[in-house]
Amino acid sequence: MTEKEWTYAKAGVDIDRKSQAITALVGHLKYRRTGRGRMIDLPGQFTGLVDMGDHVLTLATDGVGTKLLVAEALDKWDTVGIDCMAMNVNDTICVGAEPIAFVDYIAIDEPNPQITDRIGKGLNTAAEMANVDLVGGEVAVLPEMVKGVDLSGTALGFLEKDRMVTGAGVREGDAIIGLLSSGVHSNGMTLARKVLSSAGISLHDDVDELDGSVGMELLTPTKIYVRDVLKVLEADQVTGMVDVTGGGLKNFIRLRKGFEYRITDPIVPQPVFRAIQRIGGVTDHEMYKTFNMGMGFAIVMRPEGVEEALSILKDQAKVVGEVRKGSGCGIPGIKVHYDTY
Numbered sequence: 001m002t003e004k005e006w007t008y009a010k011a012g013v014d015i016d017r018k019s020q021a022i023t024a025l026v027g028h029l030k031y032r033r034t035g036r037g038r039m040i041d042l043p044g045q046f047t048g049l050v051d052m053g054d055h056v057l058t059l060a061t062d063g064v065g066t067k068l069l070v071a072e073a074l075d076k077w078d079t080v081g082i083d084c085m086a087m088n089v090n091d092t093i094c095v096g097a098e099p100i101a102f103v104d105y106i107a108i109d110e111p112n113p114q115i116t117d118r119i120g121k122g123l124n125t126a127a128e129m130a131n132v133d134l135v136g137g138e139v140a141v142l143p144e145m146v147k148g149v150d151l152s153g154t155a156l157g158f159l160e161k162d163r164m165v166t167g168a169g170v171r172e173g174d175a176i177i178g179l180l181s182s183g184v185h186s187n188g189m190t191l192a193r194k195v196l197s198s199a200g201i202s203l204h205d206d207v208d209e210l211d212g213s214v215g216m217e218l219l220t221p222t223k224i225y226v227r228d229v230l231k232v233l234e235a236d237q238v239t240g241m242v243d244v245t246g247g248g249l250k251n252f253i254r255l256r257k258g259f260e261y262r263i264t265d266p267i268v269p270q271p272v273f274r275a276i277q278r279i280g281g282v283t284d285h286e287m288y289k290t291f292n293m294g295m296g297f298a299i300v301m302r303p304e305g306v307e308e309a310l311s312i313l314k315d316q317a318k319v320v321g322e323v324r325k326g327s328g329c330g331i332p333g334i335k336v337h338y339d340t341y
Contacts, residue, residue, distance in 0.1 A: 006280035008290045011194040015247065015289070019341075042166055044254035044341075046094035046243050047157065049164075056161050058097040062087035063152030066189045070218050072148055073203045077115050079221040080151055081122025082129070083186045086222035087245065088155035089130045090297060093229045094241040096165040097157030099130055104137040104153040107146045111139075115149060122221070130226045165233070167240035167255035167300075170323055174239055175306045178267050178320035179229075179313065181296030185222040187246040188290040192218060195280030207279070209271035217272045225297045231312045237305025242298040248289045252329035253341040255300065260326030264333070267294040267320060284334045295320065 008015060032038060040049035040056065047060035064083045071080050081104075089099040104123060106116065116139065127134050132155065184192060193203075196214060201207065203215030210217050232238060240255045252261040269287075273294065277287055287293060298320070301309060306319060330337030 006191060006195050006198070006282050007286050008188065008191045011191040013190050045166065046091040046241075046254070047097065047155075049095065051161075054161055056095075056097065056159050056164055058092055058095060058157035058159070059154060060088045060091040060157070061152065061154040062091065063150065064186055066193060067186050067218065068149055068151060069193065070189065070203055070215055074215045074219065076216075076219060077118035077149075078122050079219055081119045081124070082126040082221035082224070083122075084151050084153045085123060085126030085130060085132070085155075086224045087186055088153055089132060089157075089224060089226050090222075090243045090245075092155050092157040093226055094165070094243050095157075095159070096163050096233055096238070096241075097159040098230055099132050099155045099157045099226060101135045101156040102127065102130075102132045102153055103135060104151065106137070106139045107142050107150040108139065109141075109143045109146050109148060111141055119149075119151060126221075126224060129224045163233075163236075165238055165241060169239040170256040170259060170300055171239070172259065172323055172325055173303060174300050174323040175303050175319050176261060176263065176321040176323065177299040177301065177306065177309055177313070177317050178263075178295040179225055179297040179299070179317045180223070180267060181244070181270070181292045181294055182223040183220040183270050183272050184218055185245070185292055185296055187292070188248075189218065191280070191282075191290055192276050195276050195282070199279050201279065207275045209275040209278075214272075214275070223296050228313055228316070229297070229299070232299060232301075232309045235305050235308050237302045237309070238299055239302065240300035242300075244292040244295055244297060246290075247341065248287075248291055248293065249329045249331070249336070250289050250338045250341050252298070253338065258325070258327070260324045261300070261321065261329040262324050262326075263321040263329070263331045265318070265320050266331055266333070267318065269294040285336050288331065288334075288336050289338060
C-alpha cells in the first residue's frame with residue numbers, strides 16, 4: 001500500500017476487528033426468554049425478530065455515526081434526523097416488516113435548544129417519509145463522556161409471520177434489483193473525512209467532481225425506501241432484501257449461502273464516490289466493501305416479478321444482476337469479489 005492508498009482500517013475503522021468485537025459480545029448472550037415473545041434466532045438478519053404467534057415484531061437500532069461531525073463543522077443539523085430514521089427503518093423492511101414506531105436517543109455535552117430543534121425537524125420529516133410514529137426518546141446530557149452530539153434510535157416493526165422474508169427462499173436465477181442511493185448515506189464517513197482532510201481539503205471546499213461544497217454533498221440525507229419496498233412486497237415474489245450499509249456489497253453474504261450474488265450491471269456511483277476514490281487513491285475493492293457505491297438497497301426476487309417491481313420503483317431502480325451457484329458477492333467487470341462478511 002502506498003502512502004496515498006487509503007483504506008477504512010487506515011482511517012481508524014477496522015471492519016475485521018469490529019466483527020471480532022461483536023463475536024466476543026454476542027458469545028455471552030445466551031439467555032432466552034421463557035413464555036410469549038421469544039426471539040426468533042435467524043443469524044444474518046438486518047433486524048431482531050420477536051415471535052408473537054402468527055405475527056412477528058422486529059427491533060432495529062443504529063446511529064448516524066461520524067456524519068454528525070460533518071453536521072457540526074457546517075452547523076447544519078436539519079437532515080441528520082432523516083439519517084437516523086433511515087438507518088433503522090431500511091433495516092426493518094429487509095425482513096418484510098413495516099416499521100410502525102421509533103424512539104430516538106441524543107447524547108450531548110451541553111443542552112443546546114438550537115441543535116435539538118433542528119434535529120427534531122429532521123426526525124419529523126423522516127417519520128412522515130416512513131409512516132412511523134415517534135413514540136418517545138431520550139436526551140442525555142453527558143459532559144464528561146460526550147464531546148458534541150451523538151444521535152441514534154430504535155425502530156419497531158410488525159409483520160405476519162408467514163410473510164417474513166429471510167433469504168431462505170433465494171434460488172439460482174433470481175434477479176437482483178438495485179435501488180439508487182442518494183449518495184454516501186451514513187456509512188464509510190470516517191474514511192471519506194480522513195481522505196479529504198489528509199489532502200488538505202476542507203468540508204467547505206469544492207472539488208472537481210461536485211457542484212457544491214464537499215461537506216454539503218456528504219450531508220445529503222440517507223434515502224428512506226420504506227413505502228416503495230412495501231409496495232413491491234405485495235406481489236409476493238421477493239426472496240431476499242439487503243440494506244447496503246456498512247460493509248457495502250458484503251451485506252449480500254448475509255443472505256442464503258451456497259449462491260453467488262453476481263452484479264453484472266452495477267449502478268453508476270455518484271460523483272462523490274469518484275472524488276473520494278481519486279483523492280484518497282482508494283482501490284475498487286476497498287470502495288465497494290466500505291460504501292454503497294450508488295446502490296443503497298437491493299431486492300432479490302423471482303424473475304417473473306421484476307417487471308411489476310420496476311413499474312413501482314420507476315427510474316429509481318434497475319436490474320443489476322442475478323443469483324448463480326457459487327459463493328459470495330462480486331462485480332466481474334471490475335474484478336471485486338467478497339466471500340466473507
